[in-house]
Amino acid sequence: MAIPGSRRILAVLSALTAAAGLTLTAAHPSAAAGAVTATCTKTSDWGTGFEGSCTISNGTSASISSWKLEFDLPSGTAITSAWNTTQSHSGNHYTFANASWNGTVAAGASTSFGFDGSGSGWLSGCTVNGAACDGSGTPPGGGNDTQAPTAPSGLKSTGKTDTTVSLSWTASTDNVGVAGYDVYKGTTKATSVTGTSATVTGLTPKTAYSFTVKARDAAGNVSAASNAVSVTTDDSGGGNPPAGTKVMGYFTDWGIYQRNYHVRNIDTSGTASKLTTINYAFGNVTNGQCAVGDSYADYDRFYSAGESVDGTSDSWDNGALRGSFHQLQELKKKYPNIKVVWSFGGWTWSGGFTQAAQNPAAFADSCYKLLNDPRWAGLFDGIDIDWEYPNACGLSCDTSGFASFKNLLAAVRARFGSSQIVTAAITADATSGGKMDAADYAGAAQYVDWYNVMTYDYFGAWDAKGPTAPHSPLTSYDGIPIKEFNTTDTIAKLKGLGIPAGKLLLGIGFYGRGWTGVTQKAPGGTATGPAAGTYEQGIEDYRVLKSKCPATSVVAGTAYGLCGTDWWSYDTPSTIGGKMGYAKAQGLGGAFFWEMSGDTDNGELVTAIRSGLG
Missing domain, CATH: 2.60.40.290 (Immunoglobulin-like)
Structure with missing residues (x-):
C-alpha cells in the first residue's frame, strides 16, 4: 500500500x-x-x-x-x-x-x-x-469518408448484478477504421467505449432492459444497430456469483501524529463493527529481515483513560505494553471477530525486499519471531507483504527476478503455517509488459489467503500538467490516458492468470487526487500543478473533500468536481456502492481500503463498503 x-x-x-x-x-x-x-x-x-x-x-x-x-x-x-x-x-x-x-x-x-x-x-x-496531414491527399472514397462501419454482431450479456449489466460483442469493420462503440439502453445512449465490451451501471434492481450497440468511425459515420439483447437485473439482494464479505482497512502508525487518529477512533466512528481485518502499517524491511517501523507509535506511547479503547490508562510499569499495539489488544477484546495483520514494506520500505529475496527462509523466520514477540504475543493473526514492486520499480527498483515474489511468499507460508493469515498487496498495472507481468503473481497466489489489489492511484498530479483523470476508474472511458489503467482490466487480467476471484479484494481509496490551474470540468483537462492538500500537494482526505470540493459528476464509476481551478476525483458512498456491486458480480473476496483516517467521524465510506457487500 x-x-x-x-x-x-x-x-x-x-x-x-x-x-x-x-x-x-x-x-x-x-x-x-x-x-x-x-x-x-x-x-x-x-x-x-x-x-x-x-x-x-x-x-x-x-x-x-x-x-x-x-x-x-x-x-x-x-x-x-x-x-x-x-x-x-x-x-x-x-x-x-x-x-x-x-x-x-x-x-x-x-x-x-x-x-x-x-x-x-x-x-x-x-x-x-x-x-x-498537410492536406495534399484525400481520404479513401474521395474528399470525405461517407461509408459507415458494419453493424456490431453477436451482442450478449456476460454478467449482471442488481444495478449493472456487462455486455460484449463482435467488432465491426470500416473502410478507414472503427473509432468506437455506443451502447444504447432502449433509445438512450448509456455509455461509449473503444473496445468490444462494456458495463452499464446505475440500473434498477429486478428490471428488464433492452440493449443494442452501434459502431462509429472517425468521420462521424454511424452503423446500424446490433442485435438487441434483453437482460433483467438481479433482485437487490441477489448477485451471481455471490461475493465474499471481507472488509479490510489499513491503520497507519504515523496517523497518531498530525492526523490525531488513534485505535480508539476505529471504535467511536463505528468502523470496528464493519471490519473483518485490520492491516497495521507498516513494519520495516531491512537487512533482509522484518523490523519494527515506529517503536514509539507501535508500543511505547502512553494512552490516558480518555484516549483508550477500554477507558483505562496505560501503565508506566517497566515492561508494560503501551502504544497502538496495546490499544489493538483492547479493541480485539471488544470485537473478537476482528483479525489484526501486520503489514511490512509499503512505498517507502519496499527496497528492503531485494535483500530479503536472497534468503526467503531467513526473512520469513525473522517476521515470524517479530510477530510473536512476547511483549505483544497473541496480537497479530498474520502478516501482509506489501512489496512495491517485485522485479520492477517503485520508489526503488528491484531486479531479483520473476520468481522472487513467489519464492518469498512460499517461505512465509511455510513458516507461518496454514492457521495464520498471509496476504499481499499487489500492483493494479494491467498493461502489457507492465508490473503485473514482471513477477509470478499467479504462482504466488497459492500461498496467500488473498491479494489486496491496489485499484487506485492509476492517475494523479505527479503528471503535473495533467490530463485530469479519476485516480480510481472502475472502467475504461473515452479519453482515459492509459487504456488499461482501470479496475475492470486489472481484475480481468488477474483472473485471466488463473487467480481465483475469491482471493482478490477490491481496493478503495479514502482520499482524492487533484490538480490546480484547471478550467475544463470534464476529465482530460490541462493543469499547472497539484492542488493544495492538508498534508501533501495533490492529495486530500474524503472527510475534507466532501465539503471542500463536492463532487458534481461521475466518470468510470468515480466522482469528480471542479472547484474554482482545482479538479478533484474521489470515491463517495454512492460510487463505492457501485464498485461493491461490481465486486459482487465478479465474485471477489471482498474489499479493502486505504486508510481509516480519511473517512468521516461516523464512517460514511466504510459503511458504504459494508452495506454494498452485504
Whole structure:
C-alpha cells in the first residue's frame, strides 16, 4: 500500500533540463485551405524522451463531428501516454481519435491533444481522417469518408448484478477504421467505449432492459444497430456469483501524529463493527529481515483513560505494553471477530525486499519471531507483504527476478503455517509488459489467503500538467490516458492468470487526487500543478473533500468536481456502492481500503463498503 502522495516518483526531472522553447515540427506544412489538416510538434525533448502536441485544424467550410490522426514511429521510439484523445497502436503504428468532448471542430477552428514518448525518434506518415496531414491527399472514397462501419454482431450479456449489466460483442469493420462503440439502453445512449465490451451501471434492481450497440468511425459515420439483447437485473439482494464479505482497512502508525487518529477512533466512528481485518502499517524491511517501523507509535506511547479503547490508562510499569499495539489488544477484546495483520514494506520500505529475496527462509523466520514477540504475543493473526514492486520499480527498483515474489511468499507460508493469515498487496498495472507481468503473481497466489489489489492511484498530479483523470476508474472511458489503467482490466487480467476471484479484494481509496490551474470540468483537462492538500500537494482526505470540493459528476464509476481551478476525483458512498456491486458480480473476496483516517467521524465510506457487500 503506497503512502498517499508517494505512490509514484516519475522520471520527469530530466525534462527540466530540456532547452526552453524547444519545438521540433513534423514534416508537414501548415493547414491547407479547404481541408482538415494536422501539425505535430515536439514541445520538449530531453534526449531519451519527449513531450509532443498535435493540432487538428478544420480548414473546410463546415463543422466536422470527429477526427482521427495516425502516424508511424521508428524502432526504439514509443508513445507512453496521451491526453485529450483516445490512443491505440499496432506495432509502431499509432492511432489517436477524438475524446467524447473534443470531436466537434467548427469551420476554421482547431483542437489539440498531447502525448509523452520515449526514445529519440519522431513521427512519419501522418494522416488525419484518412488524408495526408498537410492536406495534399484525400481520404479513401474521395474528399470525405461517407461509408459507415458494419453493424456490431453477436451482442450478449456476460454478467449482471442488481444495478449493472456487462455486455460484449463482435467488432465491426470500416473502410478507414472503427473509432468506437455506443451502447444504447432502449433509445438512450448509456455509455461509449473503444473496445468490444462494456458495463452499464446505475440500473434498477429486478428490471428488464433492452440493449443494442452501434459502431462509429472517425468521420462521424454511424452503423446500424446490433442485435438487441434483453437482460433483467438481479433482485437487490441477489448477485451471481455471490461475493465474499471481507472488509479490510489499513491503520497507519504515523496517523497518531498530525492526523490525531488513534485505535480508539476505529471504535467511536463505528468502523470496528464493519471490519473483518485490520492491516497495521507498516513494519520495516531491512537487512533482509522484518523490523519494527515506529517503536514509539507501535508500543511505547502512553494512552490516558480518555484516549483508550477500554477507558483505562496505560501503565508506566517497566515492561508494560503501551502504544497502538496495546490499544489493538483492547479493541480485539471488544470485537473478537476482528483479525489484526501486520503489514511490512509499503512505498517507502519496499527496497528492503531485494535483500530479503536472497534468503526467503531467513526473512520469513525473522517476521515470524517479530510477530510473536512476547511483549505483544497473541496480537497479530498474520502478516501482509506489501512489496512495491517485485522485479520492477517503485520508489526503488528491484531486479531479483520473476520468481522472487513467489519464492518469498512460499517461505512465509511455510513458516507461518496454514492457521495464520498471509496476504499481499499487489500492483493494479494491467498493461502489457507492465508490473503485473514482471513477477509470478499467479504462482504466488497459492500461498496467500488473498491479494489486496491496489485499484487506485492509476492517475494523479505527479503528471503535473495533467490530463485530469479519476485516480480510481472502475472502467475504461473515452479519453482515459492509459487504456488499461482501470479496475475492470486489472481484475480481468488477474483472473485471466488463473487467480481465483475469491482471493482478490477490491481496493478503495479514502482520499482524492487533484490538480490546480484547471478550467475544463470534464476529465482530460490541462493543469499547472497539484492542488493544495492538508498534508501533501495533490492529495486530500474524503472527510475534507466532501465539503471542500463536492463532487458534481461521475466518470468510470468515480466522482469528480471542479472547484474554482482545482479538479478533484474521489470515491463517495454512492460510487463505492457501485464498485461493491461490481465486486459482487465478479465474485471477489471482498474489499479493502486505504486508510481509516480519511473517512468521516461516523464512517460514511466504510459503511458504504459494508452495506454494498452485504
